[in-house]
Amino acid sequence: MISAKPSITKSLSHSPRILQLKKHIVPRLLRWYRRNGRELPWRKERDPYRVLVSEIMLQQTQMSRVLQKYPLFLKRFPSFQTLARAPRSQVIRAWQGMGYNNRAVRLQQLASTVLHQYRGRLPTSILELQKLPGIGPYTAHALACFVHKVPHPVVDTNVSRVLKRLFPRELKPTQRVSEDINRIWALAHALLPHRHAYDWNQALMDLGALVCTAANPQCSKCPISQACPSAHKITRGRVRRKKQERGRDAIPNRIYRGRIIEFLRHRTNGRGVTFSLVACAVKANYTTKDERWLRGLIRGLERDGLLTIRKKKGNVFLTLPD
DNA sequence: AAGGCGTGGAA
DNA sequence: TTTCCAAGCCT
Known part of the structure; x- marks a missing residue:
């Protein structure tokens, strides 16, 4: 589990700037979400298995691709049991077009673990969830919040980008990447409105996907641009060169x-x-x-x-x- | 801690 | 045509 150091969390949740920004931002973003949020299939799902499948599919994968494959996969494997007992080859075939095929293997292993070690019930705690294959910090928090309705923050690439732009000073990169990550989670925790955790998390991700995009963000359409130090000041996304891969x-x-x-x-x-x-x-x-x-x-x-x-x-x- | 791990549409 | 990228995880 990603747990912020208590000192940092406390300083953040007591920071005047954070508190003021939170009071300003939360109602505006929630209102924006009610009007502009996307209607996605997994947002109305109750079955933990079906939400889990969506979260695994969405890892590093574009929405349009998941929207296409999600219903087919669920029709073929409707439950932990059917997935766990299916031939591995069928699971890999159903994953066609999704990319990162390791996810299909780990998802099936996860289904087997849940079936045999947890009596078919998806664990509730972040700690237990993150022990499962294919579930890391983001997905563990997402499941805790989106499945079990426990008020945890989630930090994916969208949330991370939005928060960095909203709090450039607090989240200024340090020497250690792990330290940067800890600070983002701590800030996400400090901002979380506990009574509206689900909608808040979804709203942050929608904002990052629809408005506060990596390239060409639409600051003029942003419901919280007034509170954003980076508004209208983003010239271009980072052009960091990636190292050539072996091949x-x-x-x-x-x-x-x-x-x-x-x-x-x-x-x-x-x-x-x-x-x-x-x-x-x-x-x-x-x-x-x-x-x-x-x-x-x-x-x-x-x-x-x-x-x-x-x-x-x-x-x-x-x-x-x- | 940095590098490996898919896919196919958009820029 | 080439380059870039999209709800991360694992070692």
Whole structure:
């Protein structure tokens, strides 16, 4: 659990500026949310399982993609039980188009854990939730609030961006990234209106997604721009260069991983497909000098539970796991 | 603590 | 065409 140091939390919740801003901001943003908030399927769900699926799908994934896949996945796997007992291959196939396939594996592992260790009930506490596979600080807090209605703050990339712009002084980056993260959570906690935690969290995320966007924020449409030191002063999003990823032919390894799984989704039948067939399907101009590299990728996918390696008569066959 | 991990539409 | 990015998590 992300827990702010008490001293920081206390100083924040007692800061005159924080208190004044909170009094000003909370009612305005909640009013804006009632009028402009998005109507999303998971916002009216009561079943913990169905909310959980939405939160996992939304990790680093665009709304439009989730809106498309969410109902299909729930129809195929309506409960912890059906998901836990399904063949892994079916879960991976249902995840097609979502990206980050590890999430599908962890979600199924989570379903199994909930079924067998928690009697089919999703844990309530942040601590227990965060022990589950695929659930980190954000998702644990989101589930506590959105499923169990416990007044916890949530900090995702949207909330983080909004708060940094609203409190540039309090959240000025330090030397340590972990310290920066602690401060954001502490501030989110200090701002939280406990009686309206659910709507407040959703409102902050909607504001970040619709108005206070990373590039070209619409400050003129922002309900709290009056209280925002950064209003109309944001010229451009950060242009931080990312380090080049390891791969082949300027294509990152994870792209090849994705291609391998995508190929197996469609071409796997019965015995599976041979190593060489996968090799040709996945990389243009595949040669034997790529063999060591490709074997490494496949080993990694096997470790992640995303495929199964079978050896018959000296040949290697690949399939999605049972 | 930094780097690995997909996908496909938009800029 | 290329680049960038979107409700994070894990090691």
